[in-house]
Amino acid sequence: MNRLSRREFLRIAASIGAVAAFACGIDANAREATGRAIKSKLRWNEKRELFPEGVASGDPQADSVLLWTRRPAGDAKSDVRLTCELAEDAAFEHVVATAVANVTAAADWTCRVLVGGLQPAREYWYRFTDADGNGSRVGRTVTAPADDDARAVRFAFVSCQNVNDGAQNAYRRMIFEDRKAKAEDRLGFVLHLGDFIYELVWYPEERAEMYDRKIRDIVRYSPGEKHEDFHIPTTVDDYRAVYKAYLHDPDLQDARAHFPFVAMWDNHEFSWLGWQSLQQFDDKTFPAQRRKVAANQAWFEFQPARIRKPSKGLERFDGPTVVDAPIETFDAHGFGTEPNNVAAVNSLTGYRALRYGRHVDLIVTDQHSYRSQDPTAQLEAGTFESKDFPHLFDEPAQRMLDAGRSANGGNPPAALRFGDKDVPNRAKDAPPQTILGVTQKAWFLERLKTSRATWKVWGSTSGTLDTRADPQNLPAEITPRWPGTGYAGMGSGDVSAAYVERAEIYDFIARNRISGFATVAGDRHSFWAGLAAKDLPPQPFAPVGVAFITGSISAPGLVESLEHKLPKQHPLRPLFLADRDGRTDAAINLLLRHGVRTCFEYARSGDIARAKALSNPQNAPHVAFVDMGGHGYSVVRASAERFDVEFVCIPRPIERSASDDGGPLRYRVVHRAKLWAPGETPALEREVIEGNVDLST
């Protein structure tokens, strides 16, 4: 080890619950280390069926990486002893590290090995073998470049894969392109921003279809719990079962064997509308501390990551014993002080930062465990929306509710006006909404301030760009009139609607003259490129960075749901869907960028140039590109001069593609930002590489 002592390395491995392995006494700076590598002496017969979830690697650093597999024992009650080997070649002629790890029923037979003493920025291969010579498939991984490595960094970011109703063709495409890329263009890792699983599952005999898709039979919870027409996990075995079901998807499993992943949970790894250790179903909130610990345990067992857990076990989670006690008192930041809530949330700490060469500090945050309640969650349906205006929520009310008692400089109004109603301001005594929570936010800001990398990349599991429309500008013939006083937002619960906290972060960036701030986000099931700004017109518009959101790998997006749910005769249908020449276009993309007048003109004439001439430049100066119907993945290339993000968009992934390339592309588009100096305003340029970006610009 060059930077860490052996002892320190052992301590780190133990803190993340991994067995430690060293690359045969190698000094990570010495190239001749390969001379010490030896040919594998193991009798290894690949038996994939004994390692049914494959292999994975996670959180690569310049000198170390985590390796993972699962080897269930079948009928055997006793532990299984696995040998993990990491080599410089796929034939294992040059093995540089070996470790022995026990896998046990207590961790559902999963195994984590942290291998240290590796060379930076290089490819390795790894495999696991049991005492009888039965071997896992061979995995490939890549270490991070050294901190002073000035070469450009490339990585993919993804989110939202649904094996219950979709196909993972995006991963097949990603692997295909990586295999044929030049060495300098290959991906260093895949950043997974959550919804790795969807904990709510439909059973095909109860629901055959979801929009354009057919429901696949992937898992049965035992017993689970049924809400409406879906089932949710209630025990650690249920959560484990859904991870296993997902990892039996061949394309997802291949991606984990081909790329190191950096994973962070979003909401569905615990619960759809979950926050802290609370769940919400059927308009009620339930304490679910035991389920939060179970969700954390399964995440720990199935995701190799440099997380922190309070227990000491290397081979098992050893979570706290908690009860589902009511959570009724909250601190000044909206965090439930009930001891079981505190213990459940703290049973796994996932937020972390990873350095990747000279140019990237990746700062990944947990946006559900510490967040306060979404201030719109307890409103009676329709309070600031109207069925005449689907998906639109009064933006001034959203801002007021977000700010809570800090609204109007600490004088929140007792009631909020919407149309002819005065609605009691339920948030007037609440703290401003927080997504990060006080401790994580302090850590996050400190990381931003102290980063020496060219690009400070915020891996945000939820979208940071405002979803905004201007229903106040609807043509006069549309009745009824929008009851709000101004703009409408389309979302709550993500960073984009946590106005006070986002402003705190972006003001901090401006005040500290931090350049190279970029957010990469998931959750929204749509592709977005734009600028990171705390406010939009008529407030001053002052971007402090660039911001991107990736389309889902496979989970359905809003356009698909609108196609199935929005009535053909709805007077506002042209804002969302344009029915022209026998096809339906995603007019919502125009709405979120240009506003309502552009949508009505496009519906009337089909002339996109004429429609865009009616763009409202005040609606969304922060948006350069939006596709609410896109699926696929995104690739970052970060260099000394530029931050480029390529959206690789595939057709709706309804069925698994039979071809090696994962099927055709819809489009490939790149947005490029030149590094700006402190105080300068960032800007994006766009290049459509192939395909048709339709109404997205």
Ligand SMILES: [Fe+2]
């Ligand atoms: Fe999702």
